[in-house]
Each structure stands twice: as C-alpha cells, then as structure tokens.
Amino acid sequence: MTLPSTRIQSMRVASRNLLPIFLACLMAGLLGCASVAPAPTKTYSAMTQVSTYPALDIGLYAGDVTYAQLEQAGDFGIGTFNDIDGEMIALDGKFYQAKADGSVHLADKTMKAPFAMVHFFQSKQQMVLKEPQHNYDQLKTTLSQQLPSANRPYAFRIAGVFAYLKIRSVPKQNEPYPPLKEVIARQAIFELRHIKGTLVGYWMPQYLAGLNVPGYHLHFVADDKRIGGHMLDCSLTAATVDIDHLDSLKLLIPPSAAFQSVDFTRAPK
Numbered sequence: 051m052t053l054p055s056t057r058i059q060s061m062r063v064a065s066r067n068l069l070p071i072f073l074a075c076l077m078a079g080l081l082g083c084a085s086v087a088p089a090p091t092k093t094y095s096a097m098t099q100v101s102t103y104p105a106l107d108i109g110l111y112a113g114d115v116t117y118a119q120l121e122q123a124g125d126f127g128i129g130t131f132n133d134i135d136g137e138m139i140a141l142d143g144k145f146y147q148a149k150a151d152g153s154v155h156l157a158d159k160t161m162k163a164p165f166a167m168v169h170f171f172q173s174k175q176q177m178v179l180k181e182p183q184h185n186y187d188q189l190k191t192t193l194s195q196q197l198p199s200a201n202r203p204y205a206f207r208i209a210g211v212f213a214y215l216k217i218r219s220v221p222k223q224n225e226p227y228p229p230l231k232e233v234i235a236r237q238a239i240f241e242l243r244h245i246k247g248t249l250v251g252y253w254m255p256q257y258l259a260g261l262n263v264p265g266y267h268l269h270f271v272a273d274d275k276r277i278g279g280h281m282l283d284c285s286l287t288a289a290t291v292d293i294d295h296l297d298s299l300k301l302l303i304p305p306s307a308a309f310q311s312v313d314f315t316r317a318p319k
C-alpha cells in the first residue's frame with residue numbers, strides 16, 4: 051500500500067520540525083548532567099535568611115527588607131522587626147509580631163525585618179509525640195533522634211498542648227542601638243500553663259555558625275493568637291511534629307551603610 055503524496059509530504063515536514071526539538075532535548079540532557087545544583091522540584095525547600103545573626107548580636111536592628119517582600123520568600127519562619135521591636139512568627143502565610151508585652155499582632159506589610167528566616171513549609175516527615183516531653187532539652191533530644199543527618203538545616207512546626215511554656219520578647223530599641231545581650235538582659239519573660247499553640251522554627255547545622263546560631267531556634271504562637279514569643283523552655287503533653295528538610299539557603303546581604311561598615315571580627319562571641 052502506498053501513502054497518498056500529500057500525507058508523505060506532511061510526514062517529512064513533521065520530521066524536519068522534530069529535528070530541532072530533538073537537538074534541544076539532547077542539549078538539555080547534556081546540560082542537566084553537567085549541572086551542579088539540583089533542579090528545583092515541587093518538594094525542593096529553599097530558605098531565605100535576611101542578614102546574619104552576628105549582625106543582630108552586634109546591634110544592627112535597622113532592616114532593609116519589608117514584610118511585603120518577605121512574604122514573597124515564604125509562608126513560615128521566624129525573625130524580628132525594625133528596632134528589634136518584638137519576635138516574629140510566620141505560620142500558614144500570616145506574619146505575627148509578638149511584642150514585649152506578649153501581645154500578638156498581625157505584622158504590617160510596610161514593617162521591615164533586620165533579621166529573619168523564612169521559607170515555604172512542606173512537611174517531609176511527621177511524628178506524633180505521645181509521651182510527654184518534660185523540658186526543652188528532652189524535646190531537643192527527641193527531635194534530634196529523628197533527623198537523618200546533622201549536616202543540613204531543618205524546619206519544625208510543632209502543634210501541641212503545653213503543660214508549661216516559658217517565652218520571651220524583647221523591647222523596642224532606639225539608636226544608638228545597644229548589643230543584643232543588653233537587650234536580652236531587659237527581655238520580658240512570660241510563663242504560661244495549659245496552653246495550645248504551635249512552635250515554629252529551625253535547626254541549623256554547625257557549619258552555618260558564621261551566619262546563624264547552630265541548633266534549635268523556636269518561636270511560639272498560641273492557637274488563639276493572643277500571646278507569643280521566643281521559646282526558652284517548655285513541657286509538652288502531646289504534639290504533632292512536622293519537619294521540613296531544607297535544600298538550600300539564600301542570604302540577603304543588607305546594603306545599609308551600618309552593615310557594610312561594621313567590623314565582624316569584633317562580633318560578640
């Protein structure tokens with residue numbers, strides 16, 4: 051059987067059109083093999099960090115990044131505000147400000163963050179804590195036993211019932227800014243009992259010590275969003291823990307003259 055000439059012509063046209071597509075696919079395959087960074091996928095978790103913890107330690111509390119910009123980089127995270135005016139908790143796409151009186155407010159998008167860590171949270175590991183965790187050290191040990199490696203950052207969302215909770219927030223400062231240890235010396239501490247809420251935060255590996263504080267850093271916000279802060283200690287009755295395994299870290303380097311001119315060799319140790 052012979053094909054009608056018009057059909058043969060259309061097949062030849064089709065095969066000529068396919069050649070550049072084939073070559074493009076071949077090139078893409080070769081480039082893919084040579085690529086160092088993994089291609090972003092649906093489950094790829096990229097954290098954005100604003101400034102460095104040593105910068106905060108020194109007293110650089112004037113931010114360059116607005117909360118409108120920050121919400122483009124994540125729906126989950128922790129940080130602070132201009133003039134170190136309280137603790138930030140980002141959960142389910144909402145950014146909360148826990149002030150020095152413990153009260154929680156939705157952050158205004160025009161506010162700025164001198165330090166923050168945010169990303170789009172994806173639960174890659176879940177565990178249900180049925181045994182009480184009597185203090186923060188026990189909770190840290192329980193969580194760390196579940197981590198596949200100590201050499202990558204992790205994000206934690208811990209929704210639970212707390213028999214006891216000790217949180218703090220820091221009071222707004224004016225320029226010239228004192229170092230962080232002087233601000234923390236004047237922190238407001240709140241002790242809560244029998245409260246439901248969520249711990250939000252990260253675990254950072256040792257090799258990021260120049261940018262952040264290795265280990266756990268968790269902030270709390272109550273289910274009713276009436277109180278929140280930086281978590282100092284806790285006793286958990288029960289909790290559901292969701293863990294995200296982070297794949298990359300993007301650092302936003304402040305362009306401010308204050309950051310650009312500071313001597314980091316004199317950062318508090």
Ligand SMILES: [Zn+2]
Pocket residue numbers: 128137267268269280281
């Ligand atoms: Zn904190």
